[in-house]
């Protein structure tokens with residue numbers, strides 16, 4: 001018997017959760033359920049996170065969390081419970097199987113069967129944002145080696161366990177050479193440990209286009225957070241319906257399972273919603289906790305029910321469907337099919353589908369880090385970079401000198417183009433003069449000098465080489 005935490009959520013949440021629980025319990029899931037309240041009511045009661053401290057305790061104690069969709073109230077100040085849960089509980093891996101159910105669910109892609117593995121904790125979702133000048137705001141994209149290693153290893157271990165043939169990596173490392181470059185580099189390193197699994201890398205733009213057009217060319221796809229967020233919805237949608245997909249959020253200690261859709265408030269309380277997405281999440285949960293025989297029984301009964309043409313309104317189609325049913329009747333139909341196998345879809349077998357156990361991340365020995373310069377980001381309302389260069393050239397000359405100014409990454413000094421549009425946000429790069437070794441104390445001295453000369457520095461970034469390799473971007477146009 002495994003104790004799990006359940007949240008019935010908002011909108012259609014309670015109906016689809018009741019349906020899901022009735023199916024898995026009828027199939028023999030050995031579960032003790034501890035229910036918590038999260039979402040709209042909690043938000044509106046004044047808790048901006050949508051979850052109480054007591055509920056966190058229960059989730060952390062039970063470690064397994066089955067969550068129905070929730071409604072985030074309109075207006076500012078409410079934090080996304082999903083993002084918070086993933087980050088607080090270290091749920092680094094978001095696993096989203098997207099398969100089409102042709103001919104029972106209409107789709108342009110009848111043979112699609114892909115799994116998107118999305119990094120879940122970092123990238124632009126670190127939520128580190130600042131307004132720096134009147135005209136410019138910034139969001140930091142953080143990619144870490146442990147973040148990359150964990151998610152990419154997870155993808156290969158998942159492919160191995162599920163007998164999948166290929167892992168594809170999507171990045172934009174032709175542009176983001178440091179951040180996406182690290183993701184790609186770690187992908188190549190880890191791929192070499194799995195010679196039996198094919199691996200490939202696509203630049204995200206053309207990769208995404210190919211996935212939307214020819215999804216059968218892909219198997220498992222691993223990618224950083226933002227790309228995964230967007231493309232996992234695209235992949236689910238092109239199977240024919242977002243209402244049919246579930247997702248798992250897996251961490252080292254805890255895991256959360258859910259449907260990918262939201263709380264569909266317009267459909268709430270009418271007994272019409274399709275419980276399949278949450279049911280798919282619950283099936284992943286049963287596998288994760290080792291109740292694989294029950295998971296298999298539920299999945300085969302669900303496939304059989306779809307084959308029988310017993311469909312909720314969202315997938316009902318004249319000529320293909322036989323009976324339009326509500327949430328409860330759909331659950332009853334799945335329960336009646338428990339123990340039966342589908343005849344058109346291939347029956348599933350989950351014998352080896354338990355939770356993956358990955359080695360702990362091991363930090364590598366530190367590289368030799370050399371300071372090679374500093375970027376001063378300056379708020380300046382002028383337009384001519386030559387003028388700014390003159391101002392900066394005057395403030396300091398103790399062994400370091402201005403080497404470049406860029407605006408939104410484009411080099412505007414020296415030798416800029418008149419045509420380049422400039423905002424009020426300037427990156428001014430200082431580097432040591434020939435033969436001088438830059439010391440860190442030069443940076444505060446430079447800042448003091450800038451301040452005394454009325455230059456508005458809004459942040460600095462140190463420029464480092466790691467083991468002799470330059471580890472910062474150059475200005476475009478260099």
Ligand code: NAD
Nearest residue numbers: 068069070071072243261262263264265266273274275314
């Ligand atoms: P939604 O996914 O809730 O619904 C969009 C439409 O899809 C619905 O109007 C309905 O026609 C259909 N639909 C969705 N799920 C269905 C199901 N199971 N059965 C039948 N039809 C279904 O998206 P939305 O309307 O943009 O968001 C509504 C609320 O859900 C918002 O408050 C949003 O913040 C929240 N949301 C929550 C989660 C989550 O908790 N994981 C995820 C996404 C959105």
